[in-house]
Amino acid sequence: FFDSKGVEIYSYRFDAVGPWSRLFKVQMRRISKTVKVLLLYFFEGTTKYINFQGTTRVYFLTVENNDLKSLSTFKGPYTWEEYRSSKDRYHQRNFKVSLFDFDEDLEREVAVRYGLITRVFKFLGKGEWKSYEGKVFY
Numbered sequence: 001f002f003d004s005k006g007v008e009i010y011s012y013r014f015d016a017v018g019p020w021s022r023l024f025k026v027q028m029r030r031i032s033k034t035v036k037v038l039l040l041y042f043f044e045g046t047t048k049y050i051n052f053q054g055t056t057r058v059y060f061l062t063v064e065n066n067d068l069k070s071l072s073t074f075k076g077p078y079t080w081e082e083y084r085s086s087k088d089r090y091h092q093r094n095f096k097v098s099l100f101d102f103d104e105d106l107e108r109e110v111a112v113r114y115g116l117i118t119r120v121f122k123f124l125g126k127g128e129w130k131s132y133e134g135k136v137f138y
Contacts, residue, residue, distance in 0.1 A: 003069060011069040014059070018045030024056075029099050031123055032107040037062050039097060039110075041079060056080035058097055060110065062123060073125030077112050077119050 001010040014023065025041035038061040040093040046054040058079045064070040099108040100118060110121045121131035 001071065005019040009068055012073045014042045015075065016045050018047045021045035034065050035062060035123060050086050054082045059131065060114065062127065064125065074119065074129045079112060
């Protein structure tokens with residue numbers, strides 16, 4: 001990101017694991033009155049050594065109080081996976097991403113769900129995220 005004078009104010013490098021990696025979807029959502037999150041869907045690429053695997057991961061880019069100096073990025077979980085083993089086992093998993101105020105504190109949490117598995121992430125402020133398991137990420 002650059003300011004109006006062309007000076008870089010924020011940059012982030014995605015983790016690619018194979019060819020064709022790219023950012024392919026962006027959603028802007030509001031977590032609270034003062035915090036917005038850009039959900040960045042990044043296809044990490046494919047690997048085709050013994051087994052084939054392709055994955056997409058969601059990154060959370062947050063901005064607090066409309067201040068671009070507060071930009072921070074968190075590498076979130078997978079939102080899509082395709083896998084084929086050398087023994088012809090195959091599966092695709094398409095995770096659903098939603099925002100919901102689980103703890104009723106007037107701030108939404110990000111939920112990533114596949115089947116009965118739900119991973120919940122809460123923004124704590126200043127670039128810090130906490131997972132439902134209690135892990136804190138910076």
